[in-house]
Amino acid sequence: MRVRFAPSPTGQLHVGNARTALFNWLLARGRGGTFILRIEDTDVERSTRESEAAILEDLRWLGLDWDEGPDTGGPRSPYRQSERLHLYQRYASELLASDRAYYCFCTAAQLEAGRQEALASGRPALYACTCRRLSREQAQARIGAGEHPAVRFRVPAERDVVFTDAVRGDVRFHTDVISDPIIVRADGHPAYNFAVVVDDALMDVTHVIRGEDHISNTPRQILLYEALGFTPPTFAHLALVMGPDHSPLSKRHGATSVAEFRSKGYLPEALVNYLALIGWSPRGHGGDDEELMPAPELARRFALEDVGHSAGVFDEEKLAWVNRHYLKIADLMRLAELSVRYFNEAGVPMSPDRRGLEFLASALTMANVSVDRLNQVPARLALLFAYDAEAALRDPDVASEMRAEAARDVVRALAEELTTAPRLDRETFRAVANQVKARTAQKGKALFHPIRIALTGRPDGPELDLAVPAIDRGAELPPDAGIPKIIGNRERAAEFVRAIARNR
RNA sequence: GUCCCCAUCGUCCAGAGGCCCAGGACGUGGCCCUUUCAAGGCCAAAACACGGGUUCGAAUCCCGUUGGGGACGCCA
Numbered sequence: 001m002r003v004r005f006a007p008s009p010t011g012q013l014h015v016g017n018a019r020t021a022l023f024n025w026l027l028a029r030g031r032g033g034t035f036i037l038r039i040e041d042t043d044v045e046r047s048t049r050e051s052e053a054a055i056l057e058d059l060r061w062l063g064l065d066w067d068e069g070p071d072t073g074g075p076r077s078p079y080r081q082s083e084r085l086h087l088y089q090r091y092a093s094e095l096l097a098s099d100r101a102y103y104c105f106c107t108a109a110q111l112e113a114g115r116q117e118a119l120a121s122g123r124p125a126l127y128a129c130t131c132r133r134l135s136r137e138q139a140q141a142r143i144g145a146g147e148h149p150a151v152r153f154r155v156p157a158e159r160d161v162v163f164t165d166a167v168r169g170d171v172r173f174h175t176d177v178i179s180d181p182i183i184v185r186a187d188g189h190p191a192y193n194f195a196v197v198v199d200d201a202l203m204d205v206t207h208v209i210r211g212e213d214h215i216s217n218t219p220r221q222i223l224l225y226e227a228l229g230f231t232p233p234t235f236a237h238l239a240l241v242m243g244p245d246h247s248p249l250s251k252r253h254g255a256t257s258v259a260e261f262r263s264k265g266y267l268p269e270a271l272v273n274y275l276a277l278i279g280w281s282p283r284g285h286g287g288d289d290e291e292l293m294p295a296p297e298l299a300r301r302f303a304l305e306d307v308g309h310s311a312g313v314f315d316e317e318k319l320a321w322v323n324r325h326y327l328k329i330a331d332l333m334r335l336a337e338l339s340v341r342y343f344n345e346a347g348v349p350m351s352p353d354r355r356g357l358e359f360l361a362s363a364l365t366m367a368n369v370s371v372d373r374l375n376q377v378p379a380r381l382a383l384l385f386a387y388d389a390e391a392a393l394r395d396p397d398v399a400s401e402m403r404a405e406a407a408r409d410v411v412r413a414l415a416e417e418l419t420t421a422p423r424l425d426r427e428t429f430r431a432v433a434n435q436v437k438a439r440t441a442q443k444g445k446a447l448f449h450p451i452r453i454a455l456t457g458r459p460d461g462p463e464l465d466l467a468v469p470a471i472d473r474g475a476e477l478p479p480d481a482g483i484p485k486i487i488g489n490r491e492r493a494a495e496f497v498r499a500i501a502r503n504r
Numbered sequence: 505g506u507c508c509c510c511a512u513c514g515u516c517c518a519g520a521g522g523c524c525c526a527g528g529a530c531g532u533g534g535c536c537c538u539u540u541c542a543a544g545g546c547c548a549a550a551a552c553a554c555g556g557g558u559u560c561g562a563a564u565c566c567c568g569u570u571g572g573g574g575a576c577g578c579c580a
Contacts, residue, residue, distance in 0.1 A: 006580090007580090008580050010579085010580080040580065042580085043580070045579090046579075104578085111577085111578085112577095115576085115577090118505090118506095118576095119505065119506095120505090121505090151578095152578095165509095168509070168510090171509080172508090173507075173508070177506070177576080178576090179576075182577080182578050184578085185578040186578060189578085191577090191579090191580090192579070192580050193580095196580090211574090212509065212510090213573095213574055213580090214574095214575090214580085215508065215574070215575075216507075216574070216575040216576075217575080217580090219508095239509080239573085239574095240573070240574075242572095242573080244514095244515080246572065246573080247573090248573080274516095277517075277529090278516065278517095279516085281517045281518065281529095282517095283517070283518055283528075283529095290529095291516090291517080291528085291529065292529095308510095308516090308517075309510060309511090310509090310510050310511060311510070311572080311573060311574095312515085312516065312517090313515055313516075314515095314516095315515050315516065315530070315531085317515080317531055318515075318516065318529080319530095320530090321529085321530055321531085324543090328543090369543055369544090370541080370542040370543055371542090443539090444539055445538095446539085447539070448540075449539060451539085452540060453540095458541095459541085460540050460542085461540070461541060461542090462541080462542080463538095463539090463541095463542095464539075464540085
């Protein structure tokens, strides 16, 4: 089995295309097949090397590795259409020679006029030009006169083209509704319908899995396979991915490219797992199986026959849920490394060394279970890097809570206990809390909430058992660890007591 | 307009004639847990687009309607 993903390098990798790539990859990996990456850059105007590089990077990030491609090479190289021009030329000449293709001298304006007319008269907007009946001599004469014709494939009349789509079953088209496609442009570059056929055939692609928008191209491609003497592959057309309003997913729905989801802090394994769930389900019969599983497991279970026929709406809420799952089980050092950029973006400049990363990793235990995405980590961990007792007291709720004498007692007792206490870890913090409890006779929320406010500067946040030790671990960090200065618990408590005194 | 594809909870899926007065998940609501916010646990509301057939019996098969999507490019 040989499958391929064939993006045109004209922009960012869209999640819909990423899903197409994923389905190809899943099939190849699950069946011991070969996954080919081919760059369809025959549109000289729009294709760029930058886009190509970006797409490759996105695919790598997703973990969709390819066995043959423009960078890795392979037995059917080259894998960039712009480097295969001689092949298309050869097959086009063959078609021309056998009269299965012909030269077309029509101008863009003429064609457009013909389209308008057809549309206006309620007839299928089919191309019908007189070039089809030009004799070889006439055509040669015009070429000799300096004209640059395109080459069209002659679609046979009065025929039914039927193919069995691996996800939809039989699909039938009548050739009367298929116009003669351009196979070579006037500039000598092959057109899509021609290049795919030549490449898929020459690369021995056995299964063409692509978006549903290609379904109506399939009959002309099948005709081309026949004319060229090739055997058509199995086709499988995937329903498109839609936005919440059921229109094709686009920028106005928000993020659409893999790169955007990446920079928002989604994990690649989450995007992959989620994308696989649009239009497909790993569940067999019974319907209560788990749907969260790593890519190899997805591949093991994947089958084209199980792919749904209808379009799916991209649901970022569910993506977020999948991401939360992977955040919870991810290696903390990895998350620490990934989080650095988000701190910098959030205005907490840092470039941690190993010690700094280890500190971040330990602090991440209070963020990775409660955040949707990595870009929310800085906010969740803000208590570490920003401490301002005065600012905390400007919060009306905090202020009113701290007007109570009992709460003040707690904070004062805390500050006193801390003057003699060592840096806090989980155990010593509990000991201190117990001391404060004994001295003030406060317990539960009345005890811990004032402590929380005094130490973290805010009324909500991660568990104190996690936050308090993290603060002191941060305070102990050497200045050259690459982490911004973190004020310790002792200093925070003292500062808070002074702030209360000033604000009475 | 013509051709093609599609149609189960708000969303993603399960369901391949009786197991379905339709199951799971996300989201939503409630409850529990809890020193806060989350997280987690439990419970609940929520759908077979419509109309005809076929059949003893249809979410499942057929036809039509409606709705959505795609294509009709010297874009891919």
